[in-house]
Amino acid sequence: MTAEIILFWLFAFLTCAGAIMVAASQNVVRMAFSLVLTLGSTAVLFLLLGADFVGATQLLVYVGGTLVLLVFGVMLTATGPFTRIKSSPADAILSGLIGVVFLFIVASTVTAVNWDGENGIDQKIAMGAHAKAVEGGFNPTQQGNTTRPLGLSFLSLRADRDLKLDLPKESSAETNTAPVVPGVSVVMPGVMPPPKSPVPLSTGYLLPFEIVSVHLLVVLVGAAYLARTKRRATT
Amino acid sequence: MQPTPDKFLFISAVLFVCGVVCMTTKRNGIGILMGVELVLNAANLNFITFSRFTPLGLDGQVFSLFVIVLAAAEAAVALAIALNFYNNHLTIDVDRGDELHG
Numbered sequence: 001m002t003a004e005i006i007l008f009w010l011f012a013f014l015t016c017a018g019a020i021m022v023a024a025s026q027n028v029v030r031m032a033f034s035l036v037l038t039l040g041s042t043a044v045l046f047l048l049l050g051a052d053f054v055g056a057t058q059l060l061v062y063v064g065g066t067l068v069l070l071v072f073g074v075m076l077t078a079t080g081p082f083t084r085i086k087s088s089p090a091d092a093i094l095s096g097l098i099g100v101v102f103l104f105i106v107a108s109t110v111t112a113v114n115w116d117g118e119n120g121i122d123q124k125i126a127m128g129a130h131a132k133a134v135e136g137g138f139n140p141t142q143q144g145n146t147t148r149p150l151g152l153s154f155l156s157l158r159a160d161r162d163l164k165l166d167l168p169k170e171s172s173a174e175t176n177t178a179p180v181v182p183g184v185s186v187v188m189p190g191v192m193p194p195p196k197s198p199v200p201l202s203t204g205y206l207l208p209f210e211i212v213s214v215h216l217l218v219v220l221v222g223a224a225y226l227a228r229t230k231r232r233a234t235t
Numbered sequence: 236m237q238p239t240p241d242k243f244l245f246i247s248a249v250l251f252v253c254g255v256v257c258m259t260t261k262r263n264g265i266g267i268l269m270g271v272e273l274v275l276n277a278a279n280l281n282f283i284t285f286s287r288f289t290p291l292g293l294d295g296q297v298f299s300l301f302v303i304v305l306a307a308a309e310a311a312v313a314l315a316i317a318l319n320f321y322n323n324h325l326t327i328d329v330d331r332g333d334e335l336h337g
Contacts, residue, residue: 008238019253049287054296066310073265073314077321085262085328099256106248219308226315
């Protein structure tokens with residue numbers, strides 16, 4: 001019973017309890033607090049899975065940003081004549097039953113897979129991939145491993161995949177020399193042909209990163225436009 | 236010693252089911268948003284689990300980062316829409332948004 005197991009069970013319980021409270025509660029403010037509990041515990045689960053940067057991002061963006069936004073929405077809309085929004089007890093019981101059945105279906109599917117067997121995850125391959133990602137981090141484990149490979153992969157450099165490639169020695173010498181054949185191919189001055197890599201390098205995420213950046217900008221401008229206070233045309 | 240992947244997947248299943256139940260039963264518009272956040276978190280937990288236990292490697296973490304960013308964008312837009320709805324109807328009960336029934 002190591003500390004990791006104890007932490008896992010503690011935060012697994014907190015995650016599930018918070019999620020059930022979000023689904024079961026009728027009060028929006030209590031739902032928001034339970035969602036804070038759930039998302040924070042999920043961040044700790046991410047840390048337990050070795051994803052330190054994603055866990056920190058979860059805490060910063062979700063708990064610090066999105067949930068504050070939601071709480072502001074609750075505060076701005078909690079006044080007025082129709083504040084009490086309840087569903088009937090029969091609906092709640094019925095949806096709870098359907099939820100339990102749905103959970104049984106999904107959980108039986110998950111537990112039906114033999115994760116250690118021949119058809120499951122090959123533990124050697126899996127641990128090897130994780131160890132490779134750790135090697136690409138250039139840091140000892142205590143300082144966090146995934147930040148640098150994640151940043152490099154957003155720049156389309158895959159340190160976790162390509163750093164330890166065994167390149168053939170004899171082909172590496174002629175990769176940077178331009179094939180200059182006089183009279184046949186005109187080589188533009190200053191333009192090097194791309195060096196041929198003996199092994200195809202892994203692709204990164206530069207284009208999705210740019211797309212998501214522009215998307216976030218457009219979305220925030222659109223949200224500010226939508227949520228602004230409109231002046232009535234009659235006044 | 237690490238917990239096995241099926242435990243993480245079970246937690247993810249609980250999150251997903253709670254999110255779906257929350258989305259379908261809440262009449263409060265912001266409650267529906269919270270259900271969406273729960274479902275996206277379940278997907279994130281699956282991504283991170285498979286990036287730890289399979290040769291998927293770092294790609295799962297990159298995808299979960301994208302999911303987090305898109306969830307933040309979705310929350311901003313949906314909240315702006317909820318505020319507009321509140322300005323027009325003086326409530327965010329989604330059952331009252333029935334002007335477009337055809």
